[in-house]
Amino acid sequence: MTKEPENNLMEKIVALSKRRGFVYQGSEIYGGLSGTWDYGPLGVALKKNIENLWWKRFVSDREDMYGVDAAILMNQEVWKASGHTTTFSDPLVECMKCKRRFRADQLTDPKTCPDCKGKLGEARQFNMMFKTHSGATEDETAVSYLRPETAGGMFVNFKNVLDSLHPKLPFGLAQIGKAFRNEIAPRDFIFRVRELEQMEIEYFIPEKLWEEQFEYWRKEMLDWMKSIGLSSSKIHELEVAPEDRAHYSKRTIDFEFDFPFGRKELYGLAYRTDFDLTNHSKASGVDLSYFDDETKERFMPHVIEPTFGVGRTMLALLCDAYTEDTLGEEPRIFLKLSPAVAPVKVAVFPLLKNKPQLVEKAKEVFTMLKKEFGAVVFDDNGNIGKRYRRQDEIGTPFCITVDFDTVEKDAGVTVRGRDTGKQERVVISELSAFLKKALS
Secondary structure (H helix, E strand, O other), X not given: OEOOOOOOHHHHHHXXXXXXXXXXXOOHHHOOOXXXXXXXXXXXXXXXXXXXHHHHHHHHOOOOEEEOOOOOEEEHHHHHHHOHHHHOEEEEEEEOOOOXXXXXXXXXXXXXXXXXXXXXXXXXXXXXXXXXXXXXXXXXXXXXXXXXXXXXXXXXXXXXXXXXXXXXXXXXXXXXXXXXXXXXXOEOOOOEXXXXXXXXXXXXXXXXHHHHHHHHHHHHHHHHHHHOOOOHHHEEEEEOOHHHOOOXXXXXXXXXXXXXOEEEEEEXXXXXXXXXXXXXXXXXXXXXXXXXXXXXXXXXXXXXXXXXXXXXXXXXXXXXXXXXXXXXXXXXXXXOXXXXXXXXXXXXXXXXXOOHHHHHHHHHHHHXXXXXXXXEEEOOOOOHHHHHHHHHHHOOOEEEXXXXXXXXXXXXXXXXXXXXXXXXXXXXXXXXXXXXXXXX
């Protein structure tokens, strides 16, 4: 069993994603729209599994985390106070010959167009926020922006959560939601896009705890990546240099992943100091400080920010899981996904679809397992070998076949594992317990 080593691995993953309903090009029947992608049925299932596991681990299973869901459109003063209207930009250059535009920091030769070899103009800063207007008028007072990150909504709701729930420091706010960035050059499938989804935490602490909490969240993020099945050997930590950090950050670590197109950022961990609450407090005139009942001190909390991209998580999982091997005499493609994230957990087949007794029994088994495991499918299309290959290709951990012995002899079914192709006989009365153990 070997991982695909060729340079066309990304092309194969993109093709599989469309063929099997993970990811489609946005607006495809109209020629597409650059930097936008639609998630198909299996893509939605995989994405929701990632989000649900993240929410359970970092919100539901903790006593110090509170979920919020802030609006995408916010008062423009939010983004002025946070610095996004002046600093959220990338260097843009334009070819004087073909007029195409590029990010200057991504070019090998900053003076020559990579497409037509024409001369590039001087770099200028391009603000990546999508600008719009709220309401019927289109003057400056109605300006709004599609949020470039989910963090802003958590900071402006900090006081609301304090007043509603009276949490004790340290505590965090967590949100899963859309963010929008008008990327100059979206690329690499769903890696760099104009519409993305973030799983983000703002963890509020006294300043003296920042180093301790930064290290704690560093380990939590590494453990999360392991828990969803990403290979540790492909994960790398990059200490971001001061000149490369965001304007609000005193320390940042990027967690990078070995994608087929190179080692790129997967997640980020930043120490934002008290920059956000202090700036929003000054700009809004609302006191966002915290009063400690025990020490009788009032101070502005500092923030540790772990940021997880949903699309990049999904892409890393697909790239890591994509495998080609020969099982028996035929080559096959399969996704070696962790059962925790696999969009389908179990597939149930009748050995032959034209034998009513087999189909009826298979549907009984399917209905039983569907109630318990949810992500279970019934498949009677084509021969058994083709059904196995289809399920392997979408990462289904187990396939169950109902045959003549099931209805005539032992009331058992054949359970076949995805990774090895190993088959074993399990009686139906013990099937749920068997699968619970195997899927865990």
